[in-house]
Amino acid sequence: MVRYDIKCLRCGEKLPVKTWVWRHDRDNGTLSITYRGLEKHELSELLLKEYMDIRRYINILPVSLKYLNIAPIGFTPIINKKFRGVSVFFKLDYLLPSGSFKDRGALVSIAKAKELRIKRIIEDSSGNAGVAFSLYSLLYNIEANIFIPADAPSGKKALLKSLNARLHEVQGSREEVNRAAIDFEHRSRGAYVGHWWNPFFIEGVKTLAYEIHEQLGLDKVDSIIVPTSSGSLLLGVFKGIMELKSMGEISNIPKLIAVQASGYARLCYELGYGMGAEKSKLADGLRIIEPPRIGEMVLAIRETKGTCYHVTDEEVTEGLKKLWSMGFLVEPTSAVVYAALKKAISEKVVEKGENIVIILTGSGAKMLDKVLSIIRT
């Protein structure tokens, strides 16, 4: 493993690597993991080529092989389709074990927690992140405490319970749920792994960029469309790309095109594209207003010369129908990418003959009734 540091992005201070840290308490800064002297390495010498899963990348992950051996996932397929003269590569990350890309971040976070002998984790999410953290807690024999709004759908609660999660139902707003989870960390001596903050989560997600590079070659990818709310996907993909760049493995940097739910498009707003008038009901995985890493997200778009789109429920419905008709059995939240593709082509952000990657983030299987009712409208 390449040695790494954990730094506060606000003040630059280094934090300890042998205890669990998820933010810099003193100044509320977000944390980032950096590998020492990465620019002196070549990717091919760092890869563990005997593995066709996330263990290939163990040398550039902040956890030891022993702890990834417990649940070595990864390498989701890519399927290529032509669309209006553009070559679109769909990355099927909804095929990971819990049904979303969040498995990558949850796995690396939980593996790290296990390595640090942590017995209890705390997360606030009733959605894909909650399911992913519950699943890897099961696989690693760690107690998962999941904080959710009291009015979360009963189906989601049943699924989390079936994965043996301890549910903590909180009356109040999403922010109050978040505060209750963080309070519980102090009281319970558990580790708060919330994916809005936790830097290990981003390390897991970055493997998506490494896989895309190994499967396609990032130098020939012009843009990547990324559904975005708290930023863990956007920042993970960005970090992977920048690491590959620093190793000299790629010279091109693909544009990152973020897509957000209308009414909750905080990143778009920050970039000057507005929030979107309509408040989305369908893209429920993307409804976060105050992502702690918003500054980093803005940087990822600017550095890659990318852009940001917000998408209405009508566009989500059209996208969901279109993606299912192409054979991609995704959930509504993932379907925002289709409208983004159309907008990017019509605004010439994406041009004919270009190669574009679309990350399909979440499976429709676990909410089949809802998906089928939307498709049949």
Add this chain to the structure above:
Amino acid sequence: MVRYDIKCLRCGEKLPVKTWVWRHDRDNGTLSITYRGLEKHELSELLLKEYMDIRRYINILPVSLKYLNIAPIGFTPIINKKFRGVSVFFKLDYLLPSGSFKDRGALVSIAKAKELRIKRIIEDSSGNAGVAFSLYSLLYNIEANIFIPADAPSGKKALLKSLNARLHEVQGSREEVNRAAIDFEHRSRGAYVGHWWNPFFIEGVKTLAYEIHEQLGLDKVDSIIVPTSSGSLLLGVFKGIMELKSMGEISNIPKLIAVQASGYARLCYELGYGMGAEKSKLADGLRIIEPPRIGEMVLAIRETKGTCYHVTDEEVTEGLKKLWSMGFLVEPTSAVVYAALKKAISEKVVEKGENIVIILTGSGAKMLDKVLSIIRT
């Protein structure tokens, strides 16, 4: 690609390779595909190592690369757990795009159909095979005609329709549904791809054995537990193993341990273990009485010194709870493997210190309500 022949297993006659064939009409024999001079090759020279998906094996598949490029799936993860002194490797084939191992067979069948310029396929299944064939038909832009019993659950019909399948509802027994599908082939000039018969399906499934070999090394695998009904999984895994053996790539042959649903255990019966008294209601994917390839299935068990178990609904329920509690979100049909593992250990078919592979065949996500209601009993 290594050149191949299609032979009738009853009379040995070679059939044409440039038209769609699925049985030998003259004598009703099942067909098998064999590669010429495979014993003169080494696996490493046949692999396309730049691909981490089914295209790695293109040289030992009966279809050209161009047609696998359309939907290159494969390489599902393996997760290792200890159980009563045995090292169990779970192969997560339920993570394939349609949610079951049947994707492997459906993909190769549909890719071949596309190569042969077939525009319409016919299959009889309302279960995982129907979903898989509908999905790959979508991906390959082929018309899928799916014959199902008129009393199939409405949820399954809705899913198949959402995948754009043409549903043909047939009053009567499963055998009558099968006959109606085969009749339709003659009337419609489509290709009957039924997985009980179609030899391309087995070619797709055999990639499971190749993957297990590349991920673990088959020489250190003592047994493989295989849920079995029509035999496509058992025969696919067996064929992969025998090909690897003929290439000199492995010297050991793992025991194949088939598991069937109680009351429908035709293979167990044939081997002298009885059918099972109770008629299973839960393991609905395994309820086939007259598999056309029963003779080949018996041979696969005998040649590998394997065995066969039948499993009751009570055991399926226990297995489902146990597998979910380990983090494997499978469907009830897949859960038969747990009882088989326990039986194999108690009968010393599997001994302490051995390595055993368990194939997890189908996802519980698409029937989440049903699964959760069983788990909570």
